Amino acid sequence: MSIIIQIKQAVVQTIQSIYGISIPIDQISINETKAEFVGDYTLVTFSLTKVLGKKPDELANEIGQHLVDSNSLFVSYNVVKGFLNVMISNTFYLDFLQQQFQNTTFGNSEANGKKVMVEYSSPNTNKPLHFGHLRNIFLGYSVAEILRATGHEVIKANLINDRGIHICKSMIAWKLFANNATPTSSGIKGDHLVGDYYVKFNDVYKEEIAALIQEGKTKEEAEKQAPIMLQAQEMLRKWEAGDTETLQIWKEMNSWVYAGFDITYKLLGIDFDKIYYESETYLLGKAIVEKGLADGVMYQKEDKSIWIDLSSNGLDQKLLLRGDGTSVYMTQDIGTAVLKYQDYTMDNSVYVIGDEQNYHMQVLQLILEKLGEPVAKGLFHLSYGMVELPTGKMKSREGNVVDADDMTNEMIRIAAEKTTEHGKVTDFSQDELNALYSTLGLGALKFYLLRVDPKKKMIFNPEESIDFHGFTGPFVQYTHARICSILRKANKEVHQVEHSIALSLHEKTLLKQLEQYPSILLQSAKEFNPAVISIYLFNLAKEYNSFLVDHSILKAENEEIQTCRIALSTMVKNVLAHGLQLLGIQAPNKM
Numbered sequence: 001m002s003i004i005i006q007i008k009q010a011v012v013q014t015i016q017s018i019y020g021i022s023i024p025i026d027q028i029s030i031n032e033t034k035a036e037f038v039g040d041y042t043l044v045t046f047s048l049t050k051v052l053g054k055k056p057d058e059l060a061n062e063i064g065q066h067l068v069d070s071n072s073l074f075v076s077y078n079v080v081k082g083f084l085n086v087m088i089s090n091t092f093y094l095d096f097l098q099q100q101f102q103n104t105t106f107g108n109s110e111a112n113g114k115k116v117m118v119e120y121s122s123p124n125t126n127k128p129l130h131f132g133h134l135r136n137i138f139l140g141y142s143v144a145e146i147l148r149a150t151g152h153e154v155i156k157a158n159l160i161n162d163r164g165i166h167i168c169k170s171m172i173a174w175k176l177f178a179n180n181a182t183p184t185s186s187g188i189k190g191d192h193l194v195g196d197y198y199v200k201f202n203d204v205y206k207e208e209i210a211a212l213i214q215e216g217k218t219k220e221e222a223e224k225q226a227p228i229m230l231q232a233q234e235m236l237r238k239w240e241a242g243d244t245e246t247l248q249i250w251k252e253m254n255s256w257v258y259a260g261f262d263i264t265y266k267l268l269g270i271d272f273d274k275i276y277y278e279s280e281t282y283l284l285g286k287a288i289v290e291k292g293l294a295d296g297v298m299y300q301k302e303d304k305s306i307w308i309d310l311s312s313n314g315l316d317q318k319l320l321l322r323g324d325g326t327s328v329y330m331t332q333d334i335g336t337a338v339l340k341y342q343d344y345t346m347d348n349s350v351y352v353i354g355d356e357q358n359y360h361m362q363v364l365q366l367i368l369e370k371l372g373e374p375v376a377k378g379l380f381h382l383s384y385g386m387v388e389l390p391t392g393k394m395k396s397r398e399g400n401v402v403d404a405d406d407m408t409n410e411m412i413r414i415a416a417e418k419t420t421e422h423g424k425v426t427d428f429s430q431d432e433l434n435a436l437y438s439t440l441g442l443g444a445l446k447f448y449l450l451r452v453d454p455k456k457k458m459i460f461n462p463e464e465s466i467d468f469h470g471f472t473g474p475f476v477q478y479t480h481a482r483i484c485s486i487l488r489k490a491n492k493e494v495h496q497v498e499h500s501i502a503l504s505l506h507e508k509t510l511l512k513q514l515e516q517y518p519s520i521l522l523q524s525a526k527e528f529n530p531a532v533i534s535i536y537l538f539n540l541a542k543e544y545n546s547f548l549v550d551h552s553i554l555k556a557e558n559e560e561i562q563t564c565r566i567a568l569s570t571m572v573k574n575v576l577a578h579g580l581q582l583l584g585i586q587a588p589n590k591m
Contacts, residue, residue, distance in 0.1 A: 131404055150525040160258075446473060483573040497563060
């Protein structure tokens with residue numbers, strides 16, 4: 001039970017004892033005392049004055065005196081303009097330290113019986129993963145880990161967008177211009193090779209549009225009549241009709257992309273429990289739409305296209321099947337949503353998708369509701385803002401994106417450069433150095449993308465992300481490694497913390513922060529927001545480094561104090577490692 005809950009319970013009992021009135025615990029407001037005042041936690045009394053018939057200062061003094069007199073948890077109090085500031089006993093914090101300092105899973109919750117699927121990454125097979133995908137991937141992975149740590153049964157899912165007109169664009173360009181090039185023959189990573197032909201398609205498409213406009217076509221006519229676009233559309237029809245040659249090209253090119261994706265995921269430390277393929281879900285979506293038409297939920301136009309009218313819900317009319325029978329994104333999303341629920345019957349289905357798809361996801365959930373699909377109730381769109389580089393937005397069709405592989409390699413290069421500048425790696429072997437550079441580079445990348453609230457857009461600065469003294473992953477990693485070094489030098493096994501010692505302000509502040517960690521995890525899970533943990537870890541690391549400025553561990557005043565500081569350091573190390581792991585970041589033992 002957290003200290004805040006214990007304080008709230010004590011206040012409820014005090015009010016019942018003094019005034020004979022029962023107050024619901026959720027009406028008690030407790031905050032951490034502001035730094036400029038004396039105290040650990042603060043009771044806000046203003047919401048209680050009306051029901052208790054007391055002035056704020058009078059009420060605060062009466063409650064504070066009773067808490068100190070009747071409960072050993074409290075050692076003193078003071079009142080500032082109706083706010084009751086209470087000081088918690090050292091014994092509480094030393095008991096807490098004794099119980100938890102060796103617990104490497106401190107913060108985890110017991111199973112809560114809730115099952116959640118988190119779908120993230122969800123790439124297209126017409127191009128490699130690019131930098132814009134990374135916020136999605138890291139956010140989904142971290143949210144899944146946080147939910148698992150807070151008691152949920154979690155399924156990490158990846159939906160591969162392996163069919164549709166965008167896939168056919170790469171396919172037709174490869175067929176027309178590649179001269180049968182393969183990853184092996186070209187020496188190009190498979191997903192990059194296929195992505196090159198997606199860019200090639202759009203280059204040729206632009207040229208053909210320009211030529212048609214020169215012939216007198218309007219821009220709209222030219223876009224529809226460009227030969228390469230017509231060929232891509234015909235290829236899509238052939239694919240859905242099961243044409244053997246088309247399917248063979250599709251399978252071969254997709255296999256190249258999957259092999260490339262696997263290399264990237266492995267380097268990033270990302271995994272999945274279940275992989276879905278749109279090529280296997282779109283038919284279910286079509287069947288559901290056709291049933292919806294038969295049931296009167298959808299309607300059909302003269303061109304045989306199938307639509308749903310959502311205007312009564314403040315939305316618009318939505319196409320679900322084209323007149324030629326081919327499906328659209330929404331069709332396959334309906335099928336995938338239903339299939340996922342059939343497979344796992346989860347309480348919540350979380351989609352990690354950028355905020356440009358907010359409307360699409362709103363429509364998907366509403367359609368599922370109108371179809372009476374049970375998955376609709378637990379569907380949640382974890383919407384996030386786009387990431388830009390200092391140079392601006394990226395567009396894959398124009399070939400000006402930064403590939404995820406290139407960004408990862410650049411981060412590892414910068415990590416090597418920065419680490420070498422610090423000049424403290426002489427006792428590392430080359431293999432250890434390579435592992436360290438990868439750990440720091442990826443840690444910097446992940447932390448920087450996760451430290452910002454998902455709802456906010458952000459600009460990623462590679463150099464800033466790897467600053468060893470800033471609000472960065474390497475700063476937290478460095479603090480963990482620094483503690484490991486201190487503990488190695490101390491070389492002392494601790495079993496018992498002496499309860500008679502006096503805690504310094506820094507020591508008590510660290511213990512207060514550590515005690516709050518489980519609540520931080522629960523808040524992060526509730527908000528689907530890893531930034532809550534990122535900020536907490538940075539503040540904990542910063543406080544620990546401040547603690548070391550004024551306190552020695554190896555040269556502590558006496559053995560009891562040294563033992564306490566070793567236990568405290570051990571717990572900080574464990575929490576930093578645990579929190580970093582939830583962000584998908586490794587905690588190095590030496591740097």
